[in-house]
Amino acid sequence: MSKIKFILNHEERVIDVAPHETLLEVLREKLGVKSPKCGCDRGDCGACNVLLNGRSVRSCLILAVEVDGQEVLSVEGISKDGLSKVQESMIDNNAFQCGFCAPGVIISATELLNNNPHPTREEIKEALSGNLCRCTGYLPILEAVENATKE
Amino acid sequence: MSILHDFEYFKPADVKTAIELLDQFGNSAKILAGGTDLVVQMKENVQTPDSIIDIKGIAELHEILFEDNTLFIGACVTFSELIESEVIQKYFPLIKEMSLTVASVTVRNRATMVGNICSAVPSADSAPILLVYDADVIARSVSGERIIPIRDWFAGPKKTVLQPEELVTGIAIPLPQKKHAGCYEKLGRYSGEDLAQAGVSILAFEDLHYKIAFCAVGPVPKRAYNVEKFLNGKTISDDIIEEAKQLLKKEISPISDIRATEEYRTHMMGVMFERGLKKVITQLQGGGDV
Numbered sequence A: 001m002s003k004i005k006f007i008l009n010h011e012e013r014v015i016d017v018a019p020h021e022t023l024l025e026v027l028r029e030k031l032g033v034k035s036p037k038c039g040c041d042r043g044d045c046g047a048c049n050v051l052l053n054g055r056s057v058r059s060c061l062i063l064a065v066e067v068d069g070q071e072v073l074s075v076e077g078i079s080k081d082g083l084s085k086v087q088e089s090m091i092d093n094n095a096f097q098c099g100f101c102a103p104g105v106i107i108s109a110t111e112l113l114n115n116n117p118h119p120t121r122e123e124i125k126e127a128l129s130g131n132l133c134r135c136t137g138y139l140p141i142l143e144a145v146e147n148a149t150k151e
Numbered sequence B: 001m002s003i004l005h006d007f008e009y010f011k012p013a014d015v016k017t018a019i020e021l022l023d024q025f026g027n028s029a030k031i032l033a034g035g036t037d038l039v040v041q042m043k044e045n046v047q048t049p050d051s052i053i054d055i056k057g058i059a060e061l062h063e064i065l066f067e068d069n070t071l072f073i074g075a076c077v078t079f080s081e082l083i084e085s086e087v088i089q090k091y092f093p094l095i096k097e098m099s100l101t102v103a104s105v106t107v108r109n110r111a112t113m114v115g116n117i118c119s120a121v122p123s124a125d126s127a128p129i130l131l132v133y134d135a136d137v138i139a140r141s142v143s144g145e146r147i148i149p150i151r152d153w154f155a156g157p158k159k160t161v162l163q164p165e166e167l168v169t170g171i172a173i174p175l176p177q178k179k180h181a182g183c184y185e186k187l188g189r190y191s192g193e194d195l196a197q198a199g200v201s202i203l204a205f206e207d208l209h210y211k212i213a214f215c216a217v218g219p220v221p222k223r224a225y226n227v228e229k230f231l232n233g234k235t236i237s238d239d240i241i242e243e244a245k246q247l248l249k250k251e252i253s254p255i256s257d258i259r260a261t262e263e264y265r266t267h268m269m270g271v272m273f274e275r276g277l278k279k280v281i282t283q284l285q286g287g288g289d290v
Helices: A023-030 A085-092 A102-115 A121-127 A139-148 B015-028 B038-043 B079-084 B086-091 B093-099 B113-119 B126-132 B225-231 B238-251 B262-284
Strands: A002-008 A011-017 A049-052 A055-058 A071-073 B008-010 B029-032 B051-054 B064-067 B070-074 B136-141 B144-149 B154-156 B167-174 B180-187 B198-205 B209-215
Touching: A011 A023, A049 A102, A055 A102, A085 A102, A085 A139, A102 A121, A102 A139, A121 A139, B015 B029, B015 B051, B015 B136, B015 B167, B064 B086, B070 B086, B070 B113, B079 B093, B086 B093, B093 B126, B093 B180, B093 B198, B113 B126, B113 B167, B126 B180, B126 B198, B126 B209, B180 B262, B198 B262, B209 B225, B225 B238, B238 B262
Parallel strands: A002 A071, B008 B051, B029 B051
Antiparallel strands: A002 A011, A049 A055, A049 A071, B064 B070, B070 B167, B136 B144, B136 B167, B180 B198, B198 B209
């Protein structure tokens, strides 16, 4: 076990982890942060996305020990003081049905809008191309991100 | 799926410590950079290293440098960093163009170009570009530095000539001094996580010189020297392209797998080669959209 210290959703956390534990496992099982989901568990689906130092990453492909000294933000952190604009827009556009992919999509969309507040439809598609959704067929998700930039 | 075996984790702060660890552990250690391949392989028990050496704590391996007309890309430089780099945009726009075809943003934020060639899958997107630029792989071990030309790098599917005690510190790419234009044509099923079903990179020079390399249509990515030899000195016409396409078919040896059939890959290589060649010629003449 090694002790790691990192910022999780604006709070400093110190925890013992084994080298083989992934960030996703530690977030969900040890720290109770349940928004990142385990979908494919091999970096293909985007359900486990979190922001690491402001960049979206697959938490299933990162060892927890790697985030020592770094900053992790999940949807819990994004919506700490109420829903973000893009989250509100997802609701307004009925973007999700089962919701399993939602946290990962929100992470990808948040990173996009942080870097590029007025993306084109093509840029939105590119930013979300690593997020699989099996319910709503993507269109309402794309529209939600687009609408979030209009207000 | 969890990683089912234990290992020790090391995060050295300099290259010297990293190569000393490698010297001590050899084959039982694996180098960790972005982890987008390695962590999957550990989950699937394809890799069961006793030690993991995380090189992200080594500052010099994060550098993108352009000095004496040579670009250095450190082993920890991610595809996202390549896409955002002004140096790359200015001198090597083809590297940016290729990087944008790799997986999705979230993977590009972690995955590195050096990791891509160290994994050495036949479909490695970085490979054709590095091959047409005649890049060098820089490896370090306790016995010193070794420069490996990229054309000698790939030894088989997922195999390279790197020795267990060696660490790749980066890639050096000389900037061609003659006016040139380049492209990377990639065939995928959808944007996002897809691997190349076939890929071809072409560099065309003002003096009617051509460099061509491909990936995913043979056991290793490689240059199409016979096609280059045929094209060199020639002005491109439809007849020349047709002849070159026939030659190209003899240089590739695609397989049928879950992503595409042999016949489809062979046919598409011809289509992509023609498309790419026409594109670079247009660019050389000052037109085109890139």
